[in-house]
Amino acid sequence: MKSFFKISIALLFALTLLVGVAAAGEITLATTTSTVDTGMLDYLIPYFKEDTGIDLKYIYAGTGKALEYARNGDADVVMVHAKSLEMTFIEEGYGLDRKEVMYNNFYIIGPADDPAGIKGFEKASEALAAIAEAEVTFISRGDNSGTHVKELLIWDEAGIAPEGDWYIEAAAGIGPTLLMANEKGGYALADNSTYLAYTFDDKIDLEVMVEGDPILFNQYSVITVNPEKITTVNYEGAKAFLDWITSERGQQLIADYKKFDTQLFYPNAE
Amino acid sequence: MELDTIRYLTEGLWQALILIVSFDREVYRIVLTSLYCSVTATFLGSAIALPLGFFIGGFEFRGKASLVTIFNTLMALPTTVVGLMGYSLLSRKGPLGFLGLLFTPWAVILGETILCIPIITSFAISVTQGIDSKVRETSLTLGASPMQSYLAVVREGRIGYLVAIVAGYARVVAEVGAAMMLGGNIRGFTRTIPTAIMLETSKGEFALGIALGIILIFLAFSINIILHRLRALGE
Numbered sequence: 001m002k003s004f005f006k007i008s009i010a011l012l013f014a015l016t017l018l019v020g021v022a023a024a025g026e027i028t029l030a031t032t033t034s035t036v037d038t039g040m041l042d043y044l045i046p047y048f049k050e051d052t053g054i055d056l057k058y059i060y061a062g063t064g065k066a067l068e069y070a071r072n073g074d075a076d077v078v079m080v081h082a083k084s085l086e087m088t089f090i091e092e093g094y095g096l097d098r099k100e101v102m103y104n105n106f107y108i109i110g111p112a113d114d115p116a117g118i119k120g121f122e123k124a125s126e127a128l129a130a131i132a133e134a135e136v137t138f139i140s141r142g143d144n145s146g147t148h149v150k151e152l153l154i155w156d157e158a159g160i161a162p163e164g165d166w167y168i169e170a171a172a173g174i175g176p177t178l179l180m181a182n183e184k185g186g187y188a189l190a191d192n193s194t195y196l197a198y199t200f201d202d203k204i205d206l207e208v209m210v211e212g213d214p215i216l217f218n219q220y221s222v223i224t225v226n227p228e229k230i231t232t233v234n235y236e237g238a239k240a241f242l243d244w245i246t247s248e249r250g251q252q253l254i255a256d257y258k259k260f261d262t263q264l265f266y267p268n269a270e
Numbered sequence: 271m272e273l274d275t276i277r278y279l280t281e282g283l284w285q286a287l288i289l290i291v292s293f294d295r296e297v298y299r300i301v302l303t304s305l306y307c308s309v310t311a312t313f314l315g316s317a318i319a320l321p322l323g324f325f326i327g328g329f330e331f332r333g334k335a336s337l338v339t340i341f342n343t344l345m346a347l348p349t350t351v352v353g354l355m356g357y358s359l360l361s362r363k364g365p366l367g368f369l370g371l372l373f374t375p376w377a378v379i380l381g382e383t384i385l386c387i388p389i390i391t392s393f394a395i396s397v398t399q400g401i402d403s404k405v406r407e408t409s410l411t412l413g414a415s416p417m418q419s420y421l422a423v424v425r426e427g428r429i430g431y432l433v434a435i436v437a438g439y440a441r442v443v444a445e446v447g448a449a450m451m452l453g454g455n456i457r458g459f460t461r462t463i464p465t466a467i468m469l470e471t472s473k474g475e476f477a478l479g480i481a482l483g484i485i486l487i488f489l490a491f492s493i494n495i496i497l498h499r500l501r502a503l504g505e
Contacts, residue, residue: 203473
């Protein structure tokens, strides 16, 4: 038994060295599931490291949760897409620098047979109203994410409070929500990047029903956490990320990110 | 695009083989992180739980029955609850925030240590209670010191205690709730096999999820073989 302990202690020691200690040049980014599920972040990180030497670690959840992590001091910078939640974050004093970074558009997607007959509708609110009227399955993010906030905005414009067995609150990221909509043959609100990424990778079989309505415009922004409010954040690192992603280099990299030759996000920093 | 279970299983098996043989860097990193966290947690948990179980099981005292019940109940502690409580402790905003442990492997280890203590303790209590009191008495009559007599009891129950450790390990190696909340599933840093499986399946990469699952089972199998060899050596 003695040797067993010696061996295990030696093993643990060796593993400790392998896992590595937290480096000084590192930041934690709290972001949304769409930037992760599309593979966009994993694509950007090595370039960021190459250009600035900073290690970027990210944690992901819906926009609401990401901002909550930042409020608790567990993130140095956030990349999210719900302006109302972002503004509250800044007004509360937690956010310092905010810059708009890239955009994409939301689609209302659904099964090919389109039971609610909304294909080609121009107004998103009218499409959702038709879905509610027909009581066809709709999968909501239900998690205070950017997508969820947008969805509620559209229901609001339609003047409807959705409820019933057909309205499913998945409380999941965009990826699992799309998979669920696929399984149940239902409708959902999805950003075009994740929708395309999943369609190209052959994971879902859903079609675009409604697009182009101005309300479906989806802006992503980066906000640094205010070092005066949360003294433990790495503000220099966070600012470096903000500057990098809005620089020509960062913006070009975003434009270059493609899946199956299709650009997923559109850079629009000023 | 139907859900074809057999297809996923065979694809998963094939992918698992390729990932292992090609020394896929990312997968090996995930496996190493998993091992590091679950083994350390089991080690620390056992260091606390085995003596605890020994004393609770081996001695009579007031409130013993209640204590045993408490540990039995704690075995059913949901991993997400431990994750949530750990998060509120380790978050910058929390009392232990200054340690800066959140979203690092050590946060995962902390959570998993807490998770495995109840089960190892419960097993150890049961093992200790099951040891014939004659073992201690006999060693004393043969001239052993009190300390040595207790060690004789430990020796008698060593197989049972080993099972307790394995049970604790099984509890933590496959858990997701605590690792996810406390580690953050950060690539190359706190991504364990179960959290990686969760990520890949949520991304729709089912075959990869199964491949990782197969690797996890293979890992558990190997560790069990090692432990059985050590047990045989000790006899």
